[in-house]
Amino acid sequence: MMLKLALKNFFGAGLRTWLNILVLSIAFVAIIWLQGIFVSFSSRAFDAMIAEEIGGGYIQHKEYDPYDPTSLEETFAPLCEILLDIQNREKATAMLIYPAIAYPAGRMHNVTLRGIKPEQTILELPTEKMAADLGVVPVMIGSRMSRSTSLSEGDRFMIRWRDRRGALDAKEFEVAAVMSLENQSVDSGQIWMPLSDLQKMLQTDNAATIMVLSTEFDGQSVMGRIADDWILKTQYDLTEDLRSLIAMADIEYYVFYIIFLLLALISIFDTQILALFRRRKEMGTLMSLGMTRHQLIGLFTFEGGLYALFALLLGAVYGTPILIWTARNGFPLPEGMDMDSFGIPGITDTIYPDYRFSSIFSTIILSVIIVVIVSYLPARRIARLKPTDALRGKWS
């Protein structure tokens, strides 16, 4: 009964109803699209970080602090038998991280050298390209680094560094490959080179700053058997900053969510308020016919809820192909928009939204609840409505 009456009233309002439905459906589609992008942001950020940077976690020099380049000159130590053994068993790969100054085309750049075995398989990086014999030491850089230094494959440039004892030296290197990296923290300002060459440059045999563990390896199993120069940083420890970044990005998402929904809600709220004033006589009539106030509140709330229902249906009709299309073809970032400045790894030039049923479902449920609440809030006033006043078309 209520459904039929609500539906009749709902569509009886004509164009206004359809406008509300359209606006709300656009909000729904936009919200889901945006959410897809945010989900894609965060999952790709994690994937990229694990694949290119942290693997299954680190066993690292206890003083190693990636945010303090000054400290890098002292935060390495020789690898013990146990650590060398897990590297040999391909459970981990050693990395020596060291500051230096690069002079591509005569410009000074503070850089971080990352020495890693070309044959490693722990990180998803084309390190095998550094096995090339170029006459000079081959290095690899990411595309961001390539852009900022104007270095491309085959270019030679000088790097100046200070060895373990403090003496300066400089040498020529050649870019063996430019990698397309998703994670900017292993790209900007980073120069990858064969571990043994970096060890030679610093005159430190077998030294490393970190051991990047394979995702299948439990670092805890060797802790306690190795020198206490080394500490374990799990994947969870290392993604802490990213998680808080994503939590912040999530807040941004909710801001957009609220803005989108608000646009639609304002028109629904407005319609509801208007209805309460324009349809007082109708309410009085319904009361005289024997409807209770609660039934009336239910009716008006339900009518509001119908906006959500029909917006979902309409949104599904045109939104589904749009969302599928965007998921397949991605969303190219506008020219000049640099996602790195947001500090979120995993964002290259095109974002492929990642729609997940669970998040779409929860978004829809939440949105519907909000729409119903917005419909209910004005309808609550009916509880104070006197039938005699309603019939005369006025509020008490």
Add this chain to the structure above:
Amino acid sequence: MKLQNRLIWKGNYRITGLLFLKAVAAAVIAIWSISAITQEPSASEILGHVDENITADSRIATISMTIHGRRSSRTVRSKSWVRGTDESFSEYLSPPREAGTKMLKIEDELWIYSPSTDRTIQISGHMLREPVMGSDLSYEDFMEDPVLSNIYKPELEGEEVVSERDCRILHLTAKSDDVTYQSRRLWVDKERFFPLKEEWYGSGGTLLKTLEVKEVGQEQGRWYPKRALFNDVLKRGDGTEVVVEDIEFDADIPDRVFSRAALRR
């Protein structure tokens, strides 16, 4: 210790000279003796003279440093008070943006006072390698022990004419492997024992920096580089030109100049 070293070098030179004269007078003919007077001094002697020339008990100088960038050049003027090898204090006079910035070096510690923030910070670690005000010189270059004989072993490599002056080429090799520049080359004026050209090398032998003295001056009997050009050869650019506008040696500098309190005055 450093002062003592310098005296010892001076003494050595005299002793060696005397020994030579004795030996020649006793044994050999006049023509030999002539050649003995012009006998080449040893590499160590040359370096000792160079050190003597460079270092002074104290000096007060006004220096302007012109940094030649790719597009434009800028000049920074400063006045510095130096006592021995361990104490130095300088104040930037211009440009307005840098004016009032003060730097104090005592032994191997360096502080900088910035008037805009009214703060004194200690420069250490990585920061020491940053170029001073975008020049070809790092803080570290200022920090280095200037007594070359202490840290390098010299070797004579030959002779060359630099800026129309006859020079001897000295190749310096670091005595220990923790010296920043493991080798250097100095073109030392034969008469004045003053380097007119200098090159710094990395441990692998790569040329890193050069210095060319374009003009020399003399003050209180001492030679000093009036106008010199530093160049970080890895970096593209026309280097940094240093002009000594005014210099005074062996001046009396009160102790309070070399105190951290002086930074804020």
Add this chain to the structure above:
Amino acid sequence: MQNVIEIRNMTKHYPVGTGKFTALEDINLQFGKGEFAGLVGPSGSGKTTLLNIVGTLDNQSEGEVAVLGNDIRILSSRQAADMRSEHIGFIFQTYNLLPHYTVFENVEFPLILLKYPAKKRSDLVMEVLEMVGLTDKVKSKPAKLSGGQCQRVAIARAMVKKPAILLADEPTANLDVDNSHNILQLMVKMNKEMNTSFIFSTHDEKVIRYLRRKINLLDGKVASDTEQLNNDA
């Protein structure tokens, strides 16, 4: 005859500013089953207020009002709504049809509230629509109907549940002479066939002529209460 409505010493006042306005004062009235009575008086005499109280849409300030044996003051709003739903029909001056419903749906609505099964609803609706002569307009929307037709739909809606009491507030005020007579004749007919008590509020002479009982209200008081034997009914 059993009284469907009993009003004793009933007074109604509204707050006006700091004081109060007395709309009805010391009313004593009884209405029996099958009455065809009218509250007559100029506007502001309290006719509509009295109808609303009797129809449980409003409460009296003092005195007692019993509708079908129920003291309306102790009825909860839910019970009052149930009472209206089951036993009381309303007809308004402005018809008050549901604009988005068809004629059939408008008339059916009270039966839906009473949770009648569909078949029974349909039978009752068609039956009453036949009585008001609108079987050809079943699927029309109120906007397509004339004023007289609308009021007949309103009558059908009020009568479809065969209520004990029908309250009509100025039912002919918006109708022309012919339509007014049609409507009134229809109501007289229903009154007789269904034994429903009709109570009007009116100042329309056409209506007054049909009344069997005429209660004159003046300034909230019953001025006279007379049987009319020579009415048109």
